[in-house]
Amino acid sequence: MDQQQSPERRLRRRWREGLGLALQDLAHDRRTTLVLLFTVAAIVAPVLLLFGLKNGVVATMIDDLLKEPSTLEVTVYGNTRLESDWFARYAARPDLGFILPTTRTISATIDLANTDGHRQVAAVEMIPSAVGDPLLPVDPPPQPPGFITRLLGRWLPPPAPDQPLPAARVDPPAAPDQLLLTATLAAKLGLAPGDAVTAVVRRGTGSNRENAVLQLRVTGTVPENRFAGDAVFCRLDLLVATEDYRDGLRASLTTADLAGPLASARTQYANARVYARDLPGVETLAAAMRADGLEIRTQAERIHIVMALADTLGFVFQVIALIGTLGGVLALGGALWVNVDRKRRSLALLRLYGFGNGTVVLVPLAQSVAIAVGGFCFAYIGYLAGAAAFNQNLGQNLAGRGFVCRLAPEHLLAAVGITLLVALLAASAAGYRASRVDAAECLRET
Amino acid sequence: MLKLPPPARRHALTHRPPSLLLDVEGMTFSRGAGNQRFTVEVPALKLRPGELVAITGRSGSGKSTVLELLGLLSAPHRHGRFLWRGHGRNIDLGKLWNRRAHGALAEIRGTSMGFVLQTHGLLPFLTVAGNLALIRRSLGLPPRDAHLDAMIERLDIGGKLHKKPHELSVGEQQRASIVRALAHRPALVLADEPTSALDPGLGDRVMDLLLAQAKEHGIAVLIATHEVDRVAQLGLRTVSGTDQKPATGFAWRFAD
Structure with missing residues (x-):
């Protein structure tokens, strides 16, 4: 049988x-099992906490940087001549986040008044805008819960509201007669989205003075945290048309003109709005533009400081994690080795x-894995307690802007994997001995 | 509950003319060198199914070595013949050793042999019931059946099934070990000094129980023991070790 x-x-x-x-x-x-469990936990918990700290602090600083759109901006200094194929070339770069031509700074102003003319603001800066403009608030990206979050959701710390909810989405102007006002400007003019606004473009001097009066519509306001100061966001063709009017390239500019095709296509622009896709992109983009002979300004210094801190913390973490891993292999390996004698x-x-x-x-292999898993569970409980203490006591310094200590689910999974690997490595000697x-x-x- | 058909081997045992269970000729084993060289020789040993045989000799004579050789735990250095016909199979163990087929040898040991040790023959971290079920489960047998229940009753360990070995007295441990060695219905049980750790009265009882169970179930038993008197009293066939007194080292020869 x-x-x-x-x-x-x-x-x-x-x-x-x-x-x-x-x-x-x-x-x-x-x-003996409990002693081994605590040994593993005593090694893993501090490494988890340290990684959580490194992660939390660095992520908060980078978040802070990225929350300011100007961080990613590469400003072209002064006016220059940029061909349209130059724009095409840069638009294709992987490190580019947003690019749009603009006109000479001097001609990019407009006078605004509310419809009864009681409130007026003169010489408001005009900023061309288009879909993808980093200065315009977007909806928070939908974050479908990842596999681990769905699997362990109930035991993971709740996703804390580490960022104040971003302001509602603001779309760029869809037509030449549409404008976005910055919040300060909207307040001065007493205008809200949907209101009509009178815009005046002036040209000439002395007796040659001439005005183009346009009836435009406010379609949105840009919050102060995206752009501080007075400015309007308009379509590039409106901006180009006002420059053409000022330069005398077109005889007149009326509200009726805004209904049809506005500006003749240009092959050359005086300036550009350029944003990198991410922090490292600022450097590569700036280097390329410098190589093109442009004088540019970036937030490189600030970015550099944060990145250097991130690198330093990363290095410190690596050294401690390496020592911890080594200690784990030796402690667990030794304990399992002696255990083969006892067994x-x-x-x-x-x-x-x-x-x-x-x-x-x-x-011995199965025992080692079981000890590693159990020890990791203890370590995770310790980590949760430590992280809560950090976030409660040190988080105040961050003024609710972020998290001192945090681990993403994928980090946890990686930590479990490494712990298991270390345990198996430690057990292999014992396994050989058992054989x-x-x-x-x-x-x-x- | 699923009732398993009676094993085919019982049928074979009762209706076929008895052939040899174990057939050994010209087997030697040695270890060490020079004046520490230790040699054990078994010129001929034939064991019929269900036969009870004692292997006797002074302490240090290599009785345990003979058990290790016959229990497939140590490789013989030479073997003229080493045949096994347990459980209806016909296996040349000598050839398996020549091929170092440890897996096949362990498999025969696990399925067809049982061991009773002097002490500590049970895994300390399992209950008595767990120890009894261990091999049965790995052989695909149900953890308990009528055969095993009867044996548990006869050896009076029914009340101890859910205790761990360290909670049992030495005598109880040894009785549980006997049940464990027989639980998977081996064809051969090898017992190494099964009674030497017990006081004489208890030893007698344990030995009686071992032999009675073996007889009842047609299991052959090889008992290595230094207790010559007890063996003589029981009237067992005896294979005894005699000192060959070599010029250097030690040599023992085991024969009827």
Whole structure:
């Protein structure tokens, strides 16, 4: 009967048996098991906390940087001549976030008044805008819960509101007669989205003075945290048309003109609004533009300081994690090695009962994995307590802007993986030792 | 509950003319060198199914070594013949050793042999019931059946099944070890000084129980023991070790 069992089934059965034996032995030897669990936890918990700290502090600083759109801006200093193929070339760059031509700074102003003319603001800066403009608030990107979040959601710390909810989305003007006002400007003019606004473009001097009066519509306001000061965001063609009017390239500019095609296509622009895609992109983009002979300004210094801090903290973390990992291998490896001595007779008995090498080696390996998983659970509880303390006591310094200590689910998963790897590495020596235990040992004692 | 059909081997045992379970000729084993060289020789040993044999000799004579050789735990250095016909199989163990087929040898040991040790023959971290079920489970047998229940009753360990070995007295441990060695219905049980750790009265009882169970289930038993008187009293066939007194080292020869 048992002899007719297929070898594969017997093998599977014996492996399962080995697994069960390993766990039952751990349960029987509770005190030693607890000591090993705490050893693992004592190594893993500080490393988790440290990584959480590094992660939290750096992420908060980078978030702060990125929350200011000007961080990613590469400002072209003065007026220059940029061909349209130059724009095409830069638009194709992977490090580019946003690019739009603009006119000479001197001609990019407009006078505004509310419809009854009681409130007026003169010489307001005109900023061309288009879809993707980093200065315009966007909806927070929808974040579908990741696999781990869905799996462990209930045990993970709740996703704390680490950022105040971004202001509602503001779309760039869709037509030449539409404008966005900055919040300060809207307040001065007493205008709200949907209101009409009178714009005056002036040209000439002395007796040649001439005005173009345009009836435009406010379609939105740009919050102060995106742009401080007075400005309007308009379509590039409106900006170009006002410059053409000022330069005398067009005879007149009326509200009716705004309904049709406005400006003739240009091949050359005086300036550009350029934004990098991300922080490292600022540097590469700036270098390329400098190579094109442009004089530019960036927030490189501020970015550099944050990146240097991130690198330093990363290095400190790596060193400590490496030492922790090494300590983990040695501590767990040593403990398991000694354990094979203590369990020698049991292993020899298993051999005597006909259990093969696989089962006997599996026992220390399975025990090691179980200890690693259990120890990690303890470590995670310790981490949660420590992170809560950090966030509560040190978080005040950040004025609610971010988190001092945080771990993403993928970091946790990676930490579990590394712990298991270390445990298996530590157990391999013990496993080899177990494989040398001879069944005859239980007959030779006395 | 699923009732398993009676094993085919019992049928074979009762209806076929008895052939040899174990057939050994010209087997030697040695270890060490020079004046520490230790040699054990078994010129011929034939064991019939269900036969009870004692292997006797002074302490240090290599009784345990003979058990290790016959229990497939140590490789013989030479073997003229080493055949096994347990459980309806016909296996040349000598060839398996020549091929170092440890897996196959362990498999025969696990399925067809049982061991009773002097002490500590049970895994300390399992209950008695867990120890009894261990091999049965790995062989695909149910953890308990009528055969095993009867044995548990006869050896009076029914009340101890859920205790761990360290909670048992030495005598109880040894009785549980006997049940464990027989639980998977091996064809051969090898017992190494099974009674030497017990006081004489208890030893007698344990030995009686071991032999009675073996007889009842047709299991052959090889007992290595220094207790010559007890063996003589039981009237067992005896294979005894005699000192060959070599010029250097030690040499023992085991024969009827």
